[in-house]
Amino acid sequence: MAKPTPVRDLQATTPMDEAARAFLSARLGDVQRQLGKLGPRLGSEQVHDARVASRRLRAVIAMFGDGKRVRRADRVVRELQGALGEVRDLHVQLDGIGAMGDEASPLERTALRHVREQLSTQLPARMDALMAALRRWERRGLEALGDLERLGPKGKLGGHRIRERLIADLETLEARVIDAQQDPSATPMHELRKSTKRYRYSLELLGPAMPTEVKEILGSLIPLQESLGSLHDTDVRISLVDRHGDASTQGTDGVLQRLRTERDRLAQETLRALESWEEEAVALRAQVMLSASPLKRGGRTPDGDRG
Numbered sequence: 001m002a003k004p005t006p007v008r009d010l011q012a013t014t015p016m017d018e019a020a021r022a023f024l025s026a027r028l029g030d031v032q033r034q035l036g037k038l039g040p041r042l043g044s045e046q047v048h049d050a051r052v053a054s055r056r057l058r059a060v061i062a063m064f065g066d067g068k069r070v071r072r073a074d075r076v077v078r079e080l081q082g083a084l085g086e087v088r089d090l091h092v093q094l095d096g097i098g099a100m101g102d103e104a105s106p107l108e109r110t111a112l113r114h115v116r117e118q119l120s121t122q123l124p125a126r127m128d129a130l131m132a133a134l135r136r137w138e139r140r141g142l143e144a145l146g147d148l149e150r151l152g153p154k155g156k157l158g159g160h161r162i163r164e165r166l167i168a169d170l171e172t173l174e175a176r177v178i179d180a181q182q183d184p185s186a187t188p189m190h191e192l193r194k195s196t197k198r199y200r201y202s203l204e205l206l207g208p209a210m211p212t213e214v215k216e217i218l219g220s221l222i223p224l225q226e227s228l229g230s231l232h233d234t235d236v237r238i239s240l241v242d243r244h245g246d247a248s249t250q251g252t253d254g255v256l257q258r259l260r261t262e263r264d265r266l267a268q269e270t271l272r273a274l275e276s277w278e279e280e281a282v283a284l285r286a287q288v289m290l291s292a293s294p295l296k297r298g299g300r301t302p303d304g305d306r307g
Contacts, residue, residue: 002049004056005030010208012158019157020063027057028145042127044091051084059201069147076144083133086126111251118244158209169199184267186235193228227273231266
């Protein structure tokens with residue numbers, strides 16, 4: 001995954017309008033750079049990097065509030081993100097199902113080949129849809145994002161407004177953790193995965209104001225996100241094999257059995273990651289950190305000097 005462009009010279013006391021514009025410039029630049037890397041074949045990793053960049057851009061858009069211009073900008077980026085996701089998700093499944101064939105029996109390989117052929121027929125339409133979304137982005141994207149420049153969000157980067165929003169995201173995340181622990185099936189785990197990503201990309205924006213605390217939280221959050229991602233990919237694979245597998249072959253049953261065994265292993269791994277998250281009290285430390293205004297504590301700069 002490509003790293004975001006660092007935004008320097010920001011601290012807790014930086015006015016929100018200044019910080020939001022700095023982040024907007026950096027994250028929009030990241031999106032444009034990753035889109036520029038997309039060749040005509042729309043490679044898997046390039047699509048993935050562009051999709052992540054669009055997610056990070058949406059987190060910045062939220063810094064500008066919830067007015068009409070903000071909603072329009074978010075809608076335009078969300079449409080681009082969705083088209084990228086449709087192609088990326090299919091790439092992941094095609095690669096994953098292809099990799100399963102390395103250790104499969106002949107009957108299982110027959111079933112996997114059948115599923116892969118069914119999925120491959122969907123790829124041209126999704127790639128066409130992405131190309132159309134890219135053309136719409138060229139027409140409307142920069143204009144919609146440019147409209148945000150005229151907005152003046154109030155407060156400071158380390159002030160109560162952004163912290164209150166992050167606390168709300170954290171509370172949603174913690175509720176999803178409880179749901180997933182009580183029911184580790186596909187839907188609760190997927191909802192937790194989405195909340196984890198949203199919280200991560202929102203939390204990253206506070207990094208210039210509180211680099212040490214944010215780095216500590218992300219150190220535990222990112223492995224959890226990765227574990228949830230692997231579990232989600234397997235859940236989707238089970239659904240696809242069940243839907244597109246050749247029912248006339250014994251291989252489909254064998255593939256499903258292997259996938260469900262792997263799913264059980266990944267679910268246990270994810271539940272252990274959730275236990276680790278709670279044992280280390282990362283979420284609690286995050287809430288304490290976000291409830292104690294860095295402005296009142298003097299607001300450290302990334303260098304550790306007082307702002």
